[in-house]
Amino acid sequence: MSAQTLYDKLWQSHLVHDQGDGSALLYIDRHLVHEVTSPQAFEGLRLAGRKPWRASSAIAVPDHNVPTTHRSAGIVDPVSRLQVETLDKNCAEFGIVEFKMNDARQGIVHVIGPEQGYTLPGMTVVCGDSHTSTHGAFGALAFGIGTSEVEHVLATQCLVTRKAKSMRVSVEGELGAGVTAKDVALAIIGAIGTAGGTGHAIEFAGSAIRGLSMEGRMTLCNMAIEAGARSGMVAVDDKTLDYVRGRPAAPTGEIWDQAEAWWRTLVSDEDAVFDCEVTLDAATIVPQVTWGTSPEMVAAVTARVPDPAQAGDEGRHKDWQRALTYMGLSANTPLTDIAVDKVFIGSCTNSRIEDLRAAAAVIKGRTKAANVKLAMVVPGSGLVKRQAEEEGLDKLFTAAGFEWRDPGCSMCLAMNADKLEPGERCASTSNRNFEGRQGQGGRTHLVSPAMAAAAALAGHFVDVREY
Amino acid sequence: MRAFTLLDGLVVPLDRANVDTDAIIPKQFLKSIRRSGFGPNLFDEWRYLDHGEPGQECSNRPLNPEFVLNQPRYRDAQILLARENFGCGSSREHAPWALEDYGIRAIIAPSFADIFYNNCFKNGLLPIVLDAATVDRLFADVQTQVGYRLKIDLPRQIVSTPTGEEFMFSVDAHRKYCLLQGLDDIGLTLQHVDRIEAYEAQRQKTAPWLFG
Numbered sequence A: 001m002s003a004q005t006l007y008d009k010l011w012q013s014h015l016v017h018d019q020g021d022g023s024a025l026l027y028i029d030r031h032l033v034h035e036v037t038s039p040q041a042f043e044g045l046r047l048a049g050r051k052p053w054r055a056s057s058a059i060a061v062p063d064h065n066v067p068t069t070h071r072s073a074g075i076v077d078p079v080s081r082l083q084v085e086t087l088d089k090n091c092a093e094f095g096i097v098e099f100k101m102n103d104a105r106q107g108i109v110h111v112i113g114p115e116q117g118y119t120l121p122g123m124t125v126v127c128g129d130s131h132t133s134t135h136g137a138f139g140a141l142a143f144g145i146g147t148s149e150v151e152h153v154l155a156t157q158c159l160v161t162r163k164a165k166s167m168r169v170s171v172e173g174e175l176g177a178g179v180t181a182k183d184v185a186l187a188i189i190g191a192i193g194t195a196g197g198t199g200h201a202i203e204f205a206g207s208a209i210r211g212l213s214m215e216g217r218m219t220l221c222n223m224a225i226e227a228g229a230r231s232g233m234v235a236v237d238d239k240t241l242d243y244v245r246g247r248p249a250a251p252t253g254e255i256w257d258q259a260e261a262w263w264r265t266l267v268s269d270e271d272a273v274f275d276c277e278v279t280l281d282a283a284t285i286v287p288q289v290t291w292g293t294s295p296e297m298v299a300a301v302t303a304r305v306p307d308p309a310q311a312g313d314e315g316r317h318k319d320w321q322r323a324l325t326y327m328g329l330s331a332n333t334p335l336t337d338i339a340v341d342k343v344f345i346g347s348c349t350n351s352r353i354e355d356l357r358a359a360a361a362v363i364k365g366r367t368k369a370a371n372v373k374l375a376m377v378v379p380g381s382g383l384v385k386r387q388a389e390e391e392g393l394d395k396l397f398t399a400a401g402f403e404w405r406d407p408g409c410s411m412c413l414a415m416n417a418d419k420l421e422p423g424e425r426c427a428s429t430s431n432r433n434f435e436g437r438q439g440q441g442g443r444t445h446l447v448s449p450a451m452a453a454a455a456a457l458a459g460h461f462v463d464v465r466e467y
Numbered sequence B: 001m002r003a004f005t006l007l008d009g010l011v012v013p014l015d016r017a018n019v020d021t022d023a024i025i026p027k028q029f030l031k032s033i034r035r036s037g038f039g040p041n042l043f044d045e046w047r048y049l050d051h052g053e054p055g056q057e058c059s060n061r062p063l064n065p066e067f068v069l070n071q072p073r074y075r076d077a078q079i080l081l082a083r084e085n086f087g088c089g090s091s092r093e094h095a096p097w098a099l100e101d102y103g104i105r106a107i108i109a110p111s112f113a114d115i116f117y118n119n120c121f122k123n124g125l126l127p128i129v130l131d132a133a134t135v136d137r138l139f140a141d142v143q144t145q146v147g148y149r150l151k152i153d154l155p156r157q158i159v160s161t162p163t164g165e166e167f168m169f170s171v172d173a174h175r176k177y178c179l180l181q182g183l184d185d186i187g188l189t190l191q192h193v194d195r196i197e198a199y200e201a202q203r204q205k206t207a208p209w210l211f212g
């Protein structure tokens, strides 16, 4: 058999039927469900008189609409409340396990999947959410789907899909101090653009990627979608297995051994050929800050806001100009001169324990700057929150003037009460800086947790390596 | 799903790249548990001068006269002409639902984001990729000629201009078939029940941990 990529192996092991017209039926092992993209899918099942094919493959959690304060009082916004109640009702009716809002295990769907061992190497993982790419960090084939497909997976345990092209992004060498997986993700998007991975499944490889923790790999794969790729993945190694071992839903005993034997094969063969290869030198990556309204509008923290006159073509010139107007920035301003109004540490990109530790480490007894109106930390799950509290991180944050919240998507997309006011500028550890993403008129700068914490202390962006 | 065969429609040009799904339908409207009624909130933040909330009556909200959809010459457009990477961002199917509910039946662009592209077909919307030079040309024509229409022939996979010029586009055979028939994917997949069951039975032996 010819050499295979990791993606080839995952694809082939889940192929139910090649339909001969370019499309294929692919079997889905794990289906993650949240309140926003599922109500119409359950409604569709009900209308057609269908049942879930394998309800035990699904796991549900409300995350987008949940409040991050005073949770015991319930959800105030009636529309949000109805959406969460609808999820509760649907899960009860169709026999799907759900971690409800007040369950200690509740959290952002992409945080709790791996945390509980619902995400395992070699799986196909889908969710009605584009950041499902996160789970590819485990050597899984994971991608976001739309609501019609959520219904399709519920009803058939399969998806009709077509094979993507393969792309390998290799980051070789060692990352410098203060440079994190988030910076690597942003640097890659800066290099290949937000459509650079369109139509491709990306495998992240190279010594710098192998050097990342599982949390770091999740951050990186999470942002594959911001590079246009529906899935990102990292080959299985000891770190993968160490993370998975002992998780509530992970296999044990003999079955673990059987699983491990297969999981160890989940790497690209040495002479596998990719449709596209990109290589970055880890040593050249420095902490990143986005300056515009697309994740590709990103620069090193040591740089200045670019001048649209230097954009190259006319289309880009217009895009940059529009972005600067929206962001309220002028060309050539040093990024470190940009003052922030709010700081958000959270989201499925950067709300795991390692992220909170990295942010807390920057604080070291200092307090947030007076011009920062709000700095908030929103842990990715109830268990991350508990762990952080056991380590005393919450005390460090609150002593520095940060708010310590309950888990959820929160100000990543501002569907709950946490949002930016028009014109407010935010240092955010989330993944999208689109216009209005964190609140209408809000201005988002994407950064790593350490950079966000440093910006909160200084009141403006700073190079965390010197802070 | 509504079938798509032939369309002769007015074209509206949306001249910006990387239009994301947050722009197509802002997140506050994602709180709905329904599948219809998103049309009035399509491009909400660009289309209106005030802030929109779900359930609000839109007919008396202040319109942004600058926004292209609000210009009388493009009223009732069914074909959206767009730039590269249209539909990037989230997986929300509310984006094609909003476009469809508004009355858009086809979108022409040099490239689309993957999930959005896929979601269109599930909702009777046809996304058409034409090369950047052709799209440039169409932008120039639609902006200079009031009432500019295009004809789309899905069976022949052709877009034709008022002067009879024709552009071929490609579309995956399975998607084309479903769109032409207005077919629901689930019904089609369930014709393969035996295959799915056989796969599952074999997997249960080789990977039992997946079925715990």
Ligand code: SF4
Pocket (backbone or CB within 6 Å): A063, A064, A108, A109, A110, A129, A131, A347, A348, A349, A408, A409, A412, A413, A430, A431
């Ligand atoms: S944290 Fe943000 S990106 Fe992640 S699932 Fe929630 S809304 Fe989506």
